[in-house]
Amino acid sequence: MNLFRRLFARLEIDERLLGMLISLVVIWIGFHIASDGKFITPRNLYNLGNQTASVAVMAIGMVMVIIVRHIDLSVGSMLGVTAMVMGVVQATLLPPLLGYGHPAIWIITVLAGILCGALLGGLNGYIIGYLGVPSFVVTLGGLLIWRGCAWWVTYGQTVAPLDQTFTLLGGGVYGTLRETGSWIAAGIAIAIIVWAAQRQRRQRIRFGFPIRPVWAEAVVVGTTCLFVLAFAATMIAYEMPEVAARRLAEEMGWAIPEAGLHLAEGIAIPVLIVVVLAVAGSILLNNMRFGRYVFAMGGNPEAANLAGIDIRRMTFWVFVLMGALCGIAAVIASARLQSAGNSIGTNDELKTIAAVVIGGASLAGGSGTIIGAIIGAVVIQSLQSGMSLLGFDASLQNIVTGLVLVVAVYVDMLYQRRRGV
Incomplete structure (x- = not known):
């Protein structure tokens, strides 16, 4: 313990x-x-x-x-x-x-x-x-x-x-953000997480506060980034229902493949x-x-x-x-x-x-x-x-x-x- x-x-x-x-x-x-x-x-x-x-x-x-x-x-x-x-x-x-x-x-x-x-x-x-x-x-x-x-x-x-x-x-x-938008949002989130961690570390050093060991910082930041990626991947794994996908394709003028449309929902707004x-x-x-x-x-x-x-x-x-x-x-x-x-x-x-x-x-x-x-x-x-x-x-x-x-x-x-x- x-x-x-x-x-x-x-x-x-x-x-x-x-x-x-x-x-x-x-x-x-x-x-x-x-x-x-x-x-x-x-x-x-x-x-x-x-x-x-x-x-x-x-x-x-x-x-x-x-x-x-x-x-x-x-x-x-x-x-x-x-x-x-x-x-x-x-x-x-x-x-x-x-x-x-x-x-x-x-x-x-x-x-x-x-x-x-x-x-x-x-x-x-x-x-x-x-x-x-x-x-x-x-x-x-x-x-x-x-x-x-x-x-x-x-x-x-x-x-x-x-x-x-x-x-x-x-x-x-x-x-939703769809697949591309979700990966972009995840990338922005990871960049902000890394930037915020670096900024906080510099601020602590500047004012003489204790800081995490490098390995501990890497574990915390890495785990957080992996969570963001896992969340985005899970949301992208949910496909839009076929009826909704066909309706969207008709509105956007997309060609519907013979195998059907497989559109990812992605992160919800x-x-x-x-x-x-x-x-x-x-x-x-x-x-x-x-x-x-x-x-x-x-x-x-x-x-x-x-x-x-x-x-x-x-x-x-x-x-x-x-x-x-x-x-x-x-x-x-x-x-x-x-x-x-x-x-x-x-x-x-x-x-x-x-x-x-x-x-x-x-x-x-x-x-x-x-x-x-x-x-x-x-x-x-x-x-x-x-x-x-x-x-x-x-x-x-x-x-x-x-x-x-x-x-x-x-x-x-x-x-x-x-x-x-």
Whole structure:
């Protein structure tokens, strides 16, 4: 055991993060065996990525909310009302002004969704930060208010069909990078990983901080790059259904070979969105003043206030960011369903909070990582997808999710005690 701890220390591997990854692998293998080899397949993993994306996006913001010792129970309802607003914008308001299928419709719709989410989040942040109302009360009220508003936007009517370009943002059959785009994206990701590792190493040497041995650096960076390549190869291994491939060939004017078309799906656009937001969020949280203020507020609000940090303004902007991410999540969720109904996003607040807690964030505030939150979201969706694949009903899925959440909080308590916190 001491040998492994020394090895992890040299590699600078987070034990909790490694534990989550091992748990995820165990879950996948268990469901793969129980489903007679249907879980760990390119098709199921492709669908798993699409299904996880909207919750993962909201988990990025929820990490920051929980780090500053708050909670947001309204994210699912904000997603719902924002999705309904975007549905009306692209299906009712813009077509008469711009014409059906206009290329600007999806852009304006996405911007409207992000703005709507940011305004709702800002309202939460103002009441919590400047008026001093507890976040639990404010966001619990928001959960009820915004869910009701989602119904009033169209009086309960589902908005469909949505703009064709907009629906690509939800993944599906056509919302992917295809084979070439996926390899290019993987190459860019590997280049960024190598560059970031070199930059971090130079910075540590410059300021006299300890650095990993060269072999440890090579192991960490190499393993990460291999994971990126394996992920891209798995997504490319999933072929587009024949009917969809023929329809695409007809639209593009391609000749259809006698042996049939074999088009790779590749990395889905929602997954790409999650990756980009995760990288941006990690830079914001770990490399910028905003992130330092967030951790300072979560660690000791009184000390942060005495140090000159405007607690109220920071709280406001954390919730604005949370709302904007709800808007992006609403884009992904409604685009994936190719419609906007007033029930969209129901219970997503519970999945989001569970993902963040399972990902290692402490409800006491002061600690949490974006990569952990995303892994937590994958764990939650893997449990639900696996149970659905085995034919379990929704009630049992909720029971298991709740048990996993309780266990995760208990494990966090044990970890904090072990560290003497």
